[in-house]
Amino acid sequence: MKTTLDYGVHRPRVQLALSGDRVREFAEILTDWEIGYSTIDHKLLFAGADTRPIVGGSPLFVDIDETLAERGLNTIRDTFAALAARTRIIAVLDAPLLDGIAPLLDVPGIEFLVWPEQREGLMAALQPIELSDRVAERIRREGQVDLDSLRGEVERIAKALSTLVQNSENDRESGGGSGRSPAESAHLLRRIIRRRRARADFFPPDLFADPAWDILLDLSAARHEGTPVSISSLCIAAAVPTTTGLRWIKALTEAGALERQPDPLDGRRHFVTITDRTASQMELYLDAIS
Template sequence: MMTTTGLAAAYATTSRPVLLVADRGMAGEAEAAIAQAGCRLLQRIGWDMLPQRLGEPALRPLLMVEAAGVASDLLDAALARLEGYAAALDLPMVVSFAEAQIDQIAALMTQRDALLLCDPVPLERVLALAVAARPGDAFTLGDSLRENEGARLQRLNDEVARIAEILARLARSEAMPSHDAFDLADRHRGYDPGPATGDQRVDPQEVRRVIHLRRLRAKFFDAFGQGLFEDPAWDMLLDLYAAALEGRQVSVSSLCIAAAVAPTTALRWIAKMTDVGLLVRHPDPVDRRRAFMALSPQAAEAMRGYMLAARRVEGAAV
């Protein structure tokens, strides 16, 4: 059986140098993941030394950032510097952080292609490094500017298939439970309800009822395994639509909870749904360490049409 190191190294195909940003006490798991992913540690820089030492490496490394436990004020300035450095040199970036830092990281990280890992287990670090280190594949900077929507989705689906295969093999070899990778492919519709009329309104309680029924379904089928009905994209669309009808704002961390999957998985969904125009991000005008997510106007209208159509279909299973 191929080991975790062998699988990740085969995927990465190159011993890419990694610049690790981490304090000494937090570097152990990251350094182990770098070796297992078939990469090599070029240099470790502590957070307090980042301004003086960031430009030292002459190579174009992969940036691995361990942000858990870093003070908020220090993280603000350091992430801005790291993002500028990555953008200037077109470098891939992997950022690990604690769940309590979700809102701050999501607000500060403007690079759509950075891989965000929330409270990752060791194998998640390995997989992320292997993906980021592979030349020419997804998650390289600037892709969203060079590709049209259809090409990006196809490319995403191809990448997801590769990652899902690696995750499955890692799970079998290490007995690690994995969250299925996502697929944003179009779903076929078997029913055409017709256009919604402009004067019809959706009550937020209707949407909350749909959310409640989804949670109720999962509750009664938990005995068959957790995550059986995971559908983070739909859960987030429902939550954001209900919030819009109620006039509430939804933070990134709250949206991750609504997705009902691991935070790392939810953050990937948020990034990709933003890329394809379903979601929009609004910075908090009071606290720049927080951002709010909302449906795009097109997505809100699509949700309205869906809810009205479901209302008209008697006995529809939503």
């Protein structure tokens, strides 16, 4: 596999396995931010080629393009898992391809970046790469990016979810004995969601950003309504930038709160749902507030 090193670096800080114009776009950004990088042939990664040129410890940005999406990501899940075992993987995709990535949600270590994304999203994906003080100050000044806040984003997600599902002794039967019908539970959940959305009419939306709760509310209501939920619609329900929504969906999946289900009409497509355990806990919550 041909690998091209830029800046004459011996150990690139970032690796790019991107296709088309995207590799040039990322290269321009990394050059501007004074981050050394190498490029790896995108096609060869998914053709059973040797991956020895991949440098462990340097984040690898990998394109999920239409060709891969059409093949179905189930077929290349093992490739992503093998790559993620070697180094940190950030899968880059366009928003229209969101609904096909569910097979990768439970791949340990993989992250997602929906492109084009705001500068904050790319900086979050690049963490914990350290920038020179001069470049960091310029990014702060030009893009108004809080680098210290971005640096701890993934760690905060993991910590927040660490006790979400602790042990099976806390499992309860779904329904909590409330006597509510599914329609009544769905109506209550949708009312909670509407009230949360109403806050944006009076306060800045990011003041109350709580994507995990928004995701659980939406999926709980959809479960009672018998409505399948795609990843793209769930990112909208999270009320945060798409890349951030994906981080939360993946973190909730790894915590055992969410799971994916195949679309019976299209094997390449998956939906996201809450687990039975999460549904039970949500019903107990509704019991407490109703």
